[in-house]
Amino acid sequence: MWQGVRIPQTRPSTGRRKPPVCPHGAGNVGSSRPPIETVPACGHREWEPDSLFDHLQKRRAALAPGGVFKVAVVRPWGDPRQALEALTRDGRLVRLRRGWYRLPDADPVVVRAVASGGVLACVSALAFAGVWVPDAGGIHARPARGDVPLDFDVLRCGVNRRLPAPRSAVDPVPVALRAAAGCLAGEALIAAMDSAVDGGFVRRADLPTILAYAPGRAARLAAQSRWAQSGTETLIRVRLARRHLRVATQVVIPGVGRVDMMVGERLVLEADSLAHHADEGSYRRDRGRDLRLAQLGFRVVRLTWEQVMFEWDLVEETILSLVGDGEHRWRRDTPNPANRA
Numbered sequence: 001m002w003q004g005v006r007i008p009q010t011r012p013s014t015g016r017r018k019p020p021v022c023p024h025g026a027g028n029v030g031s032s033r034p035p036i037e038t039v040p041a042c043g044h045r046e047w048e049p050d051s052l053f054d055h056l057q058k059r060r061a062a063l064a065p066g067g068v069f070k071v072a073v074v075r076p077w078g079d080p081r082q083a084l085e086a087l088t089r090d091g092r093l094v095r096l097r098r099g100w101y102r103l104p105d106a107d108p109v110v111v112r113a114v115a116s117g118g119v120l121a122c123v124s125a126l127a128f129a130g131v132w133v134p135d136a137g138g139i140h141a142r143p144a145r146g147d148v149p150l151d152f153d154v155l156r157c158g159v160n161r162r163l164p165a166p167r168s169a170v171d172p173v174p175v176a177l178r179a180a181a182g183c184l185a186g187e188a189l190i191a192a193m194d195s196a197v198d199g200g201f202v203r204r205a206d207l208p209t210i211l212a213y214a215p216g217r218a219a220r221l222a223a224q225s226r227w228a229q230s231g232t233e234t235l236i237r238v239r240l241a242r243r244h245l246r247v248a249t250q251v252v253i254p255g256v257g258r259v260d261m262m263v264g265e266r267l268v269l270e271a272d273s274l275a276h277h278a279d280e281g282s283y284r285r286d287r288g289r290d291l292r293l294a295q296l297g298f299r300v301v302r303l304t305w306e307q308v309m310f311e312w313d314l315v316e317e318t319i320l321s322l323v324g325d326g327e328h329r330w331r332r333d334t335p336n337p338a339n340r341a
């Protein structure tokens with residue numbers, strides 16, 4: 001059942017660990033490059049301050065997400081203690097707490113989560129990755145080690161969700177999704193799942209497994225995940241489904257292209273989000289599409305993020321009224337363009 005899941009797990013030591021490969025090619029088989037770490041007479045390898053700093057900067061996304069790293073990630077390639085001391089002295093690194101440091105331009109939210117005793121998790125880790133989530137309402141974190149308490153100003157998440165031990169300052173998306181099952185309401189969790197799939201962070205087929213230890217509610221919600229280009233679009237789809245409206249997503253209309261949602265046969269709903277429609281080119285393109293849809297006899301309702309988030313009652317009333325008037329079906333005076341002679 002766990003096959004193919006990309007949640008990092010801590011593997012028990014087998015006593016036969018492969019020797020770490022030096023990131024600079026030093027000492028690797030077939031390498032002609034000289035070692036960057038100094039090798040004292042005792043044979044004890046140590047990091048040079050400059051090479052440690054460069055290494056962290058170059059591999060920031062993998063080793064120091066948000067500009068914060070755990071010392072353990074650089075230890076396999078040499079003892080970093082003296083280099084860390086030197087870098088802290090000259091101000092290039094700042095020690096946040098035991099075993100954790102920050103680079104000069106670190107993300108303040110990640111810094112706060114780590115300084116509080118945890119790592120960035122749950123809704124905040126999803127937002128950090130660019131996954132759509134509603135306003136997080138604070139910094140969501142989970143303990144970096146064991147069950148230690150966190151500072152009072154961060155939200156403690158992911159407890160009792162059988163999450164793997166944190167390996168970096170920011171939880172990866174699959175782990176964050178599992179923690180978020182406890183913090184997000186149903187429709188927001190579906191929107192986050194849709195967005196994570198759309199962003200290529202997880203596969204839709206893996207969602208039920210990722211949420212396997214989440215409450216039964218979350219696993220059921222995973223089945224409702226569909227292709228959507230924005231969180232707003234997911235919220236509209238889920239809310240209309242609750243009113244028993246048949247809503248198809250990402251429907252292709254010949255001569256127009258893909259529309260966000262289709263209620264029934266001809267009521268088109270387009271969800272505008274700032275990320276997708278902020279520039280002037282998109283604005284013109286969208287209006288051109290609206291005109292073409294109207295020519296073909298489709299009814300178009302374009303909704304903004306604010307309308308969906310703060311004026312939903314009005315939006316729902318309008319759509320239900322259009323459906324009540326039969327605007328979602330082809331009629332004798334507006335037949336389906338596909339069937340027109």
Ligand SMILES: [Zn+2]
Pocket residue numbers: 121122123140141155156157158179180182183
């Ligand atoms: Zn949370």
